[in-house]
Amino acid sequence: MAEAADSLPPAEVLLSKRVQELVINQEEPPHLYICRKSGEATDEEQEENVSSDPLTQIPVIDLSILSASSSPSSEHDGELQKLRLALSSWGCFLATGHGIPSSFLDEIVRVSREFFEQPMEEKRKLEKGVEEFEGYGGDPVPAKGQPLDWSDRLFLDVYPEDRRKLKFWPENPPSFRDVLQEYTVKMRLMTEAISKAMAKSLDLQEDCFLIQFGEKAPLQARFNYYSKCPRPDLVLGLKPHADGSGYTIILQDVEGLQVLKGDKWFTVPTISGALLVLMADQMEIMTNGVFKSPVHRVLSSSERDRISLAVFYTPEPNKEIGPEEALITEKSAKAYKTVKDYADVHWDYYQQGLRAIHVAKV
Ligand SMILES: O=C(O)CCC(=O)C(=O)O
Numbered sequence: 001m002a003e004a005a006d007s008l009p010p011a012e013v014l015l016s017k018r019v020q021e022l023v024i025n026q027e028e029p030p031h032l033y034i035c036r037k038s039g040e041a042t043d044e045e046q047e048e049n050v051s052s053d054p055l056t057q058i059p060v061i062d063l064s065i066l067s068a069s070s071s072p073s074s075e076h077d078g079e080l081q082k083l084r085l086a087l088s089s090w091g092c093f094l095a096t097g098h099g100i101p102s103s104f105l106d107e108i109v110r111v112s113r114e115f116f117e118q119p120m121e122e123k124r125k126l127e128k129g130v131e132e133f134e135g136y137g138g139d140p141v142p143a144k145g146q147p148l149d150w151s152d153r154l155f156l157d158v159y160p161e162d163r164r165k166l167k168f169w170p171e172n173p174p175s176f177r178d179v180l181q182e183y184t185v186k187m188r189l190m191t192e193a194i195s196k197a198m199a200k201s202l203d204l205q206e207d208c209f210l211i212q213f214g215e216k217a218p219l220q221a222r223f224n225y226y227s228k229c230p231r232p233d234l235v236l237g238l239k240p241h242a243d244g245s246g247y248t249i250i251l252q253d254v255e256g257l258q259v260l261k262g263d264k265w266f267t268v269p270t271i272s273g274a275l276l277v278l279m280a281d282q283m284e285i286m287t288n289g290v291f292k293s294p295v296h297r298v299l300s301s302s303e304r305d306r307i308s309l310a311v312f313y314t315p316e317p318n319k320e321i322g323p324e325e326a327l328i329t330e331k332s333a334k335a336y337k338t339v340k341d342y343a344d345v346h347w348d349y350y351q352q353g354l355r356a357i358h359v360a361k362v
Pocket residue numbers: 222224238243250252256257296298308309310
């Protein structure tokens with residue numbers, strides 16, 4: 001105990017300075033942020049793990065084809081098949097045709113940027129406690145030996161409305177709250193369409209995932225700001241992890257996010273108007289492992305800063321979820337148990353730099 005206390009400053013000290021402040025003060029990344037060996041990044045690039053071959057690109061799915069009853073059935077079935085393949089091999093896809101105008105996506109990036117560009121005193125008004133999730137700051141301090149992420153965050157519960165803590169909702173820029181409210185409504189519609197399309201792609205009852213998630217399945221919005229970093233070779237914006245939600249919808253302004261497939265990292269491209277839909281552990285459980293929850297990470301960059309908004313869609317608290325019965329067959333035995341509040345268990349492992357999915361395996 002004494003040893004841990006000696007080697008790691010208390011959480012209050014660790015989290016007292018935001019990454020943005022380190023950058024403004026032109027400080028080198030303190031050792032607690034360092035998680036890569038010098039040369040590792042260059043080695044990966046030399047191995048061409050970051051592929052630019054068009055055949056190895058993250059699939060793009062047009063959701064409008066899946067939701068329109070007027071699409072010719074061959075086109076509709078083809079897109080469903082593409083969706084199933086995308087989620088069983090990559091665990092993610094870039095969604096177009098989701099009905100959210102690009103101009104609105106640009107608007108939410110703009111207000112997010114304006115929020116993070118405010119002076120530190122303004123943001124500190126929304127500061128979270130060191131062991132809390134909601135509000136402005138960094139994640140609660142990870143387990144000893146785990147690196148800190150080169151990013152600052154604003155984390156907000158956005159749905160259902162009775163979970164909102166408005167004291168953490170920015171009043172500046174003045175349109176922030178309205179824009180977030182509108183985005184939440186759009187995310188609700190999008191999760192409904194995606195959950196139905198995923199069920200159809202597996203020949204399941206259209207509503208089966210929506211029923212597992214529950215009517216009041218929470219949506220949480222995490223605004224991430226990745227400051228420019230003087231040592232991108234040593235420091236990651238966000239360490240490798242898989243999400244503990246059901247699935248996550250990500251908006252980014254510039255590249256930086258990478259998804260692991262096999263043993264290679266693939267950069268998620270920025271396609272105007274597209275949103276990344278990323279499976280998380282609870283969809284892997286509900287599909288009995290047919291859909292994969294991919295490990296992903298964010299690189300830091302010395303050239304530019306980056307904004308992303310991740311919306312986590314998670315089954316209702318206290319609700320049991322498990323593999324869809326129809327996916328348990330003679331050929332594919334039940335591989336996952338029924339779980340409840342999985343995101344909490346996931347968090348304990350995440351803090352130690354570990355995956356949690358094994359706890360749900362049969
Ligand atoms: O910044 C990103 O693109 C990804 C963020 C992410 O993976 C997360 O917040 O869990």
